[in-house]
Amino acid sequence: xxxxxxxxxxxxxxxxxxxxxxxxxxxxxxxxxxxxxxxxxxxxxxxxxxxxxxxxxxxxxxxxxxxxxxxxxxxxxxxxxxxxxxxxxxxxxxxxxxxxxxxxxxxxxxxxxxxxxxxxxxxxxxxxxxxxxxxxxxxxxxxxxxxxxxxxxxxxxxxxxxxxxxxxxxxxxxxxxxxxxxxxxxxxxxxxxxxxxxxxxxxxxxxxxxxxxxxxxxxxxxxxxxxxxxxxxxxxxxxxxxxxxxxxxxxxxxxxxxxxxxxxxxxxxxxxxxxxxxx
Amino acid sequence: xxxxxxxxxxxxxxxxxxxxxxxxxxxxxxxxxxxxxxxxxxxxxxxxxxxxxxxxxxxxxxxxxxxxxxxxxxxxxxxxxxxxxxxxxxxxxxxxxxxxxxxxxxxxxxxxxxxxxxxxxxxxxxxxxxxxxxxxxxxxxxxxxxxxxxxxxxxxxxxxxxxxxxxxxxxxxxxxxxxxxxxxxxxxxxxxxxxxxxxxxxxxxxxxxxxxxxxxxxxxxxxxxxxxxxxxxxxxxxxxxxxxxxxxxxxxxxxxxxxxxxxxxxxxxxxxxxxxxxxxxxxxxxxxxxxxxxxxxxxxxxxxxxxxxxxxxxxxxxxxxxxxxxxxxxxxxxxx
Numbered sequence: 001x002x003x004x005x006x007x008x009x010x011x012x013x014x015x016x017x018x019x020x021x022x023x024x025x026x027x028x029x030x031x032x033x034x035x036x037x038x039x040x041x042x043x044x045x046x047x048x049x050x051x052x053x054x055x056x057x058x059x060x061x062x063x064x065x066x067x068x069x070x071x072x073x074x075x076x077x078x079x080x081x082x083x084x085x086x087x088x089x090x091x092x093x094x095x096x097x098x099x100x101x102x103x104x105x106x107x108x109x110x111x112x113x114x115x116x117x118x119x120x121x122x123x124x125x126x127x128x129x130x131x132x133x134x135x136x137x138x139x140x141x142x143x144x145x146x147x148x149x150x151x152x153x154x155x156x157x158x159x160x161x162x163x164x165x166x167x168x169x170x171x172x173x174x175x176x177x178x179x180x181x182x183x184x185x186x187x188x189x190x191x192x193x194x195x196x197x198x199x200x201x202x203x204x205x206x207x208x209x210x211x212x213x214x215x216x217x218x219x220x221x222x223x224x225x226x227x228x229x230x231x232x233x234x235x236x237x238x239x240x241x242x243x244x245x246x247x248x249x250x251x252x253x254x255x256x257x258x259x260x261x262x263x264x265x266x267x268x269x270x271x272x273x274x275x276x277x278x279x
Numbered sequence: 280x281x282x283x284x285x286x287x288x289x290x291x292x293x294x295x296x297x298x299x300x301x302x303x304x305x306x307x308x309x310x311x312x313x314x315x316x317x318x319x320x321x322x323x324x325x326x327x328x329x330x331x332x333x334x335x336x337x338x339x340x341x342x343x344x345x346x347x348x349x350x351x352x353x354x355x356x357x358x359x360x361x362x363x364x365x366x367x368x369x370x371x372x373x374x375x376x377x378x379x380x381x382x383x384x385x386x387x388x389x390x391x392x393x394x395x396x397x398x399x400x401x402x403x404x405x406x407x408x409x410x411x412x413x414x415x416x417x418x419x420x421x422x423x424x425x426x427x428x429x430x431x432x433x434x435x436x437x438x439x440x441x442x443x444x445x446x447x448x449x450x451x452x453x454x455x456x457x458x459x460x461x462x463x464x465x466x467x468x469x470x471x472x473x474x475x476x477x478x479x480x481x482x483x484x485x486x487x488x489x490x491x492x493x494x495x496x497x498x499x500x501x502x503x504x505x506x507x508x509x510x511x512x513x514x515x516x517x518x519x520x521x522x523x524x525x526x527x528x529x530x531x532x533x534x535x536x537x538x539x540x541x542x543x544x545x546x547x548x549x550x551x552x553x554x555x556x557x558x559x560x561x562x563x564x565x566x567x568x569x570x571x572x573x574x575x576x577x578x579x580x581x582x583x584x585x586x587x588x589x590x591x592x593x594x595x596x597x598x599x600x601x602x603x604x605x606x607x608x609x610x611x612x613x614x615x
Contacts, residue, residue, distance in 0.1 A: 048466075145463060176588060263444060278600070
């Protein structure tokens, strides 16, 4: 055990000792354990730090058993790990025609041939992940917090978000990561995100949305080392009603933890342009 | 995806057409002292946890070039702002006459130049010119340039044309150079509108191990009074066409495994004197430093720079090269 890991043990002890609070974020479910949370000098929860999801949501938001690699030669290295749904109620409420498109996406997610295939999973092409997918990619992200603005910087590609906490502003343009307006509701950071283009997916299984997407995220600390993350997704072109995902985020306390470069545009150059390399 | 991002990918073609020569280099002694920036008496406001507070958007458009122009040789500084402004008026760029693939007319260019009384960005060596390359680096530069003309693959393009990085350190660039400084206890984030976010820990930790190499290197920092000092190592040696983006950087300089020391010296509420010292004895015969003034720009809104997502120009450029090669081969064949 490293010195850095010890505070986590103390936190776990504190978690057991603390009386269970009743502050469940907005979704229904059993109350979550509560432990003391660090605060900034202005009294807000202190979200500064490096965070990461541990779910398999990036493979599929819904229930999924283990599955084979989409690339035969990758064997078990490329296999899908199993996971239970992070969607409240289990299933995403697609419109019928949208469900058909999702299933089509699923078939096209990994084309298996070189080139820049736009029908593939955008992650395969190293495109910006959008929201909420940025949160549960298999990469950490770092939060920087002041009393007026929050920045979230993701390890994946050059993804990041500026989240002003002042008066909300209209999205001035369509973008991959959307236009974020943040506010505090008690100890919950609420981020309202609009202005998305229709290009991103929610996972590797073809779950998707249109450019009518609106995401309302809720980050609620339940202790020094855990945030409860919820995202409510509205998109009347694609879904019959709003729906919500939730999962914990874990504070990374590894020794000297820091984001490293994952500049994936470089990692897909051979895939996208290999046929034009001089022979 | 902006028009600008789309066109940035075709920048490589323009760069290749306009190789700037390294220019005359004055011989310099090999034993230069480590660079120390001039001190400032300005004391910035504090963050709630007591660090100097530099948060907000800054920009560093510059009319002053990396190297001192020949007609200003021997004159390190303008006498006053009036003399700078007179010179600036006479030397303001206008690219509206440019035509052809890769041309950037004035529509592209932010012209919000920060006043700078220095006549070159390079302040050390004191003649305002790059020091000489080592013979090995000069050889490598020639090889890089020869390969780049061939455009055999994406690796022969600048990292910016590949949407990988605008690279470190940042020299002035024509547009989208707005940079957000964000701070948290123990950290400074340097968030550039173009692609890169540099995260600088201030807790005295060591650099990452030798096997981890980054396009923007691995930064660690500390406060020296009110000055933020950042040391960056672990750069990849895959940089091409000059390690820095932006104007007036000689093409083909083989930036590789160098050490970068940056000093961010706040001199007023709205101005940081930024100094970047490049230490790389395998490439340069002595360390050198440039000084770029940063100015606060509260009206500047950083937008998403989704560069790779729409980067068709790089593919099309390579494809064009291969088509031309095939046509040339057919012509040769027909002439036999």
